[in-house]
Amino acid sequence: MPMYDLIIKGGTVIDPSQGINKVSDVAVSDGKIARIAASISVQEARRTVEVKGKIVTPGLIDLHTHVYHGVNANGVSADVGGVHAGVTTMVDAGSSGCDNYGGFPQHIIPNNKTEIVPFLHICRTGLNTTPDIFSRESIDLDRTIKTVVESNGVIRGIKARMVSPALEIFGMEMPRLAKRAAREAGVKLMVHIGDTEKRYDANVIRQLLPIMDEGDIITHLFTANPGGILDSRGKLVPEAKEANERGVWLDTAHGRGNFAFDVGAKVLDQGLVPHCISTDLTLPGRQRTVHSMTEMLTRFLALGFNLEQVIAMSTINPAKALGMEDRIGSLRTGCQADISVLDVKDGDWIVYDVIQGARKTDKAVVPVLTVKKGEVFEVGWGPRPWGWEPDQA
Ligand SMILES: [Zn+2]
Structure with a gap:
């Protein structure tokens, strides 16, 4: 019998609440974070989502x-x-x-x-x-x-x-x-x-x-x-x-x-x-x-x-x-299984503020997948005609 409902596998986990920034697997069961480890066997879960090369953060x-x-x-x-x-x-x-x-x-x-x-x-x-x-x-x-x-x-x-x-x-x-x-x-x-x-x-x-x-x-x-x-x-x-x-x-x-x-x-x-x-x-x-x-x-x-x-x-x-840090904002074991999988895309991006001030950046964060209380959600197309990325410089 699988121990976990879900494993988010192979991503770089960044969880500032625990000072974690390394490639790890995150296991979820009963809507809660069950375990973070360097490698958790796919045999142990009902469902595994591979996110190699992506960033895994608290929701x-x-x-x-x-x-x-x-x-x-x-x-x-x-x-x-x-x-x-x-x-x-x-x-x-x-x-x-x-x-x-x-x-x-x-x-x-x-x-x-x-x-x-x-x-x-x-x-x-x-x-x-x-x-x-x-x-x-x-x-x-x-x-x-x-x-x-x-x-x-x-x-x-x-x-x-x-x-x-x-x-x-x-x-x-x-x-x-x-x-x-x-x-x-x-x-x-x-x-x-x-x-x-x-x-x-x-x-x-x-x-x-x-x-x-x-x-x-x-x-x-x-x-x-x-x-x-x-x-x-x-x-x-x-x-x-x-x-x-x-x-x-x-x-x-x-x-x-x-x-x-x-x-x-x-x-x-x-x-x-x-x-x-x-x-x-x-x-x-x-x-x-x-x-x-x-x-x-x-x-x-x-x-x-x-x-x-x-x-x-x-x-x-x-x-x-x-005042909700006991339940959300962290991938600590026992916290609600709220997880964001993000991609950081290299490019020549330009972003604007509300008065048309601009800044250039070579990294753009885009969403890949969301887990809320253990349930997996696909991301939508995004707010722009081409999706989630900012304008290209
Ligand atoms: Zn407002």
Whole structure:
């Protein structure tokens, strides 16, 4: 009788959570990681998938996406950007609020194989309207807290967006209400920085960062919009390093309007390093700017990070930011069998940010195969006419 359900055989296993980077086989049974070893006999498994020459990592975790497909105008179908794109877990970053969260447990979560971790928007209607917050009535603190508590652990965070007109209506009361909701409900706080309307005082970041505590998450770290972490002279605001030292998680969510290579280079030059890479995936973002989680990894290779670093930033780091590192983000024995098989393709690639800044790179990460809770998924064709690779330089 075979001992294992599945062996992923012959790939180079890179698991930063355990400091592993070597050719190994990974065995899975009962939806969990059973063993990693130099060679595990194919006789011992019901199914073996050969992945020689490929990279095997813990399942990629995308810390910022929008998957309220069929409800929000821009929501993408989770599995398209998830298990069919090399990603096993996606955080929905506030697509819904207390008025319209009900569709997640009813329609979205049970109809996708990708694990979805919803964060609830402090705006009661989530991202159903543009703008999201448009009056004092847009926030209902009590019902927001109640919705999180009654989700029984499904909702793991509160999301707030430092944008106009929310800031014009509420000022700093808005992120403070979000923080209060998060604390009272006992979940994470994620705050979007960068005013996409480009109207509000850029110095708002200096008031926001001091209210972020250890374990809270800043998203869009490399935004070029007002309210980012660089001042008008391109210097890091002092509160940014202080927040980092306090243990605030720094996420880079790309999206359609909040990622610039030049901002990233200046932030990195001044010694601040983000912890997490994410997409802010939406339907139009997938087509036009983001394309895929694996392309985000490519963009960070283009910024000078190495492969182990970008894998840590998309596996164990977001798992820890979510407080889920006991179950996901690692190939430790006993962890959920979430595995991404990736290919790193040599070539002359060029990648673009949201303001047409470009970087060249000779390595492009593309997805090959995904395992979620022990089940194997093929990847889709990819977001571009030719598949997953970026543009050729
Ligand atoms: Zn977003």
